Amino acid sequence: MDAELKYLEPTEDIVARDGGMNADHPMRKVTHQVAFDRGGWTSERAAKVVKLFDEMAQTWKDKDFDSRSMPLLDALKRGGIVPGGVGIELGCGTGAYSSLLSNQFDSLLCIDISFEMLVRSTSDKGFRIRGDGAMLPVAPGSVDGLFCVNTLLFPDEVDRILTRGGYLVWVSTSGNQTPIYLSPADVSTALGSAFAGVSSESGPGTWSVFRRR
Numbered sequence: 751m752d753a754e755l756k757y758l759e760p761t762e763d764i765v766a767r768d769g770g771m772n773a774d775h776p777m778r779k780v781t782h783q784v785a786f787d788r789g790g791w792t793s794e795r796a797a798k799v800v801k802l803f804d805e806m807a808q809t810w811k812d813k814d815f816d817s818r819s820m821p822l823l824d825a826l827k828r829g830g831i832v833p834g835g836v837g838i839e840l841g842c843g844t845g846a847y848s849s850l851l852s853n854q855f856d857s858l859l860c861i862d863i864s865f866e867m868l869v870r871s872t873s874d875k876g877f878r879i880r881g882d883g884a885m886l887p888v889a890p891g892s893v894d895g896l897f898c899v900n901t902l903l904f905p906d907e908v909d910r911i912l913t914r915g916g917y918l919v920w921v922s923t924s925g926n927q928t929p930i931y932l933s934p935a936d937v938s939t940a941l942g943s944a945f946a947g948v949s950s951e952s953g954p955g956t957w958s959v960f961r962r963r
């Protein structure tokens with residue numbers, strides 16, 4: 751049985767997305783396999799993803815922050831999130847959202863598998879850690895909020911690290927045109943029946959918040 755997923759009305763400021771150019775992006779297949787196939791994240795695949803993002807980091811630009819942060823801000827506003835505790839920003843990249851998220855938590859860990867992305871961080875908020883979302887360097891049941899903005903989903907780790915009342919926030923800043931993308935329904939299916947979620951759209955993107963039932 752899938753997780754329960756409730757859709758809220760989109761906000762009134764929906765921004766047109768680019769025209770489907772990312773649907774065949776190579777990271778799409780990886781994203782799907784990692785979320786649905788427990789054996790999908792191999793050391794070879796991890797090495798390829800590190801190489802890809804280490805290379806992309808050389809020219810990475812955090813763009814259109816104001817519009818791209820709209821789904822994240824809407825998730826914080828309407829996703830029933832209570833600030834405080836320990837948070838993880840997984841796949842933080844160069845830290846476009848780290849300052850915003852650091853205001854949400856007593857402690858924020860900004861984790862990325864790419865060293866080259868981390869060293870180009872434009873934010874000094876949170877503890878920046880090189881790590882893999884498939885094996886997060888935290889104890890079971892120790893994280894109140896896990897934020898995944900345009901990055902991969904590792905369902906077993908979500909289940910392992912979250913506290914009883916913890917939550918996952920899944921944001922795709924360009925909605926279904928985001929290169930690393932899972933629909934809210936796919937995230938719901940990947941997490942399974944132990945979780946229930948709420949989802950909506952804002953600006954150019956989509957967001958979902960999932961909690962244990």
Ligand SMILES: C[S@@+](CC[C@H](N)C(=O)[O-])C[C@H]1O[C@@H](n2cnc3c(N)ncnc32)[C@H](O)[C@@H]1O
Nearest residue numbers: 803841842843862863864867882883899900901
């Ligand atoms: C598309 S970028 C998004 C960066 C940032 N969240 C943003 O939206 O600007 C995806 C990021 O996820 C990181 N990433 C990919 N796989 C990861 C993994 N297994 N563990 C941690 N980070 C990972 C990449 O290195 C990259 O920095």
